[in-house]
Amino acid sequence: MSNNEKKNxxxxxxxxxxLLMVASIAFGCLLACLNAAWAPKIAQNExxxxxxxxxxxxxxxxxxxxVDEPIPVDIGKGKVYNIDVKKGIDADGNIVGxxxxxxxxxxxxxxxxxxxxxxxxxxxxxxxxxxxxxTPGFGDKINIKPEDGGFYQPQFIGAPVGKLELTKTGDPGxxxxxxxxxxxxxxxxxxxxxxxxxxxLVPVKEAMEIRGLL
Amino acid sequence: xxxxxxxxxTFFAGIWDNNPVLRxxxxxxxxxxxxxxxxxALTMGFSVIFVLLFSNIVVSLLxxxxxxxxxxxxxxxxxxxxxxxxxxxxxxxxxxxxASLGPYxxxxxxxxxxxxxxxxxxxxxxxxxxxxxxxxxxxxxxITLCILAAIREVLATGKIFEIxxxxxxxxxxxxxxxxxxxxxxxxxxxxxxxxxxxxxx
Numbered sequence: 001m002s003n004n005e006k007k008n009x010x011x012x013x014x015x016x017x018x019l020l021m022v023a024s025i026a027f028g029c030l031l032a033c034l035n036a037a038w039a040p041k042i043a044q045n046e047x048x049x050x051x052x053x054x055x056x057x058x059x060x061x062x063x064x065x066x067v068d069e070p071i072p073v074d075i076g077k078g079k080v081y082n083i084d085v086k087k088g089i090d091a092d093g094n095i096v097g098x099x100x101x102x103x104x105x106x107x108x109x110x111x112x113x114x115x116x117x118x119x120x121x122x123x124x125x126x127x128x129x130x131x132x133x134x135t136p137g138f139g140d141k142i143n144i145k146p147e148d149g150g151f152y153q154p155q156f157i158g159a160p161v162g163k164l165e166l167t168k169t170g171d172p173g174x175x176x177x178x179x180x181x182x183x184x185x186x187x188x189x190x191x192x193x194x195x196x197x198x199x200x201l202v203p204v205k206e207a208m209e210i211r212g213l214l
Numbered sequence: 215x216x217x218x219x220x221x222x223x224t225f226f227a228g229i230w231d232n233n234p235v236l237r238x239x240x241x242x243x244x245x246x247x248x249x250x251x252x253x254x255a256l257t258m259g260f261s262v263i264f265v266l267l268f269s270n271i272v273v274s275l276l277x278x279x280x281x282x283x284x285x286x287x288x289x290x291x292x293x294x295x296x297x298x299x300x301x302x303x304x305x306x307x308x309x310x311x312x313a314s315l316g317p318y319x320x321x322x323x324x325x326x327x328x329x330x331x332x333x334x335x336x337x338x339x340x341x342x343x344x345x346x347x348x349x350x351x352x353x354x355x356x357i358t359l360c361i362l363a364a365i366r367e368v369l370a371t372g373k374i375f376e377i378x379x380x381x382x383x384x385x386x387x388x389x390x391x392x393x394x395x396x397x398x399x400x401x402x403x404x405x406x407x408x409x410x411x412x413x414x415x
Binding site: 019031038049 | 250276279280281284287288291292295298299302303305306307309313316317388391392
């Protein structure tokens with residue numbers, strides 16, 4: 001131990017680390033100010049992204065409004081997701097569909113989806129991908145929209161709200177059954193999307209029926 | 215090192231002689247990960263330029279106060295702040311690009327180019343030299359990423375910035391959009407640079 005340290009360890013500590021402490025406080029304040037300035041814009045971007053994806057799925061909806069309180073969904077292992085279900089409303093104020101965000105583990109990272117259903121919550125209107133990090137050329141085919149030639153997303157349109165089943169073979173052109181044909185070479189990602197539907201769809205529907213929303 | 219010729223030399227060293235990707239082999243992770251298309255490569259390049267400038271300016275201004283045994287902590291603190299600012303700015307003003315780049319923006323914190331220039335240049339030189347060094351290194355990184363991305367995007371999709379540039383008979387090489395395409399293209403670029411250097415030596 002040096003003489004300085006022996007005399008007053010606190011003073012020695014301050015002499016050595018004052019610059020680090022001052023910089024920490026200054027940078028912290030800078031980040032806090034920037035976060036306060038940009039957080040509303042970032043939150044609005046999230047809302048806009050949801051509205052865009054949900055609007056593509058329920059094209060008669062002119063706006064989306066949250067219903068009541070978020071619906072808690074227990075996905076097991078003590079984990080509970082609070083699902084903010086939004087009703088799609090057309091120009092006349094009628095409910096034309098429902099949409100909500102949910103997520104699950106994919107092959108590489110979490111997959112975040114916007115799931116949409118019809119107004120009766122009986123048939124799916126499809127899904128959109130909010131965020132994913134799946135293998136390019138394989139798992140990322142879940143992002144390809146029907147209008148861009150994707151075959152995976154259209155299978156969910158018109159499918160019944162209930163347990164879906166992933167198959168490796170079959171006719172991806174059939175849209176009104178519970179069979180979903182996997183993307184070749186991306187079974188894990190395909191299964192992950194189906195699992196997300198199976199985890200959240202039925203509990204959300206049951207909770208909405210209990211609340212008298214359906 | 216304060217006259218115009220030296221500053222020019224410092225700037226262009228970052229683009230060719232000390233190019234961080236092609237000569238120093240630094241920043242390989244984002245180089246391979248975000249160069250499937252030119253847009254994300256350009257965004258990553260400008261983000262790195264911003265972080266380099268911020269880091270070099272702060273470190274240069276504080277270089278006489280830095281304790282040797284605490285300088286790495288100070289560098290890391292500065293770089294992390296700059297990267298967080300860049301990340302927030304992208305989320306606010308370029309949300310699609312932020313989503314596309316994903317974890318690679320926060321990973322700029324561990325990009326060796328940034329801390330390497332803080333240690334090798336900014337902590338030993340004045341403000342002007344540090345700024346020029348940051349701009350040169352950042353430009354070198356950005357140009358390299360854009361060239362790599364342009365090659366991969368054209369061969370993988372036949373387009374650049376959604377504009378078709380290949381004839382309609384061209385069959386896209388899907389592999390160029392995948393990691394294997396990144397490794398092969400970067401390897402060929404490195405070989406080409408070494409060949410040019412050997413010939414001019």
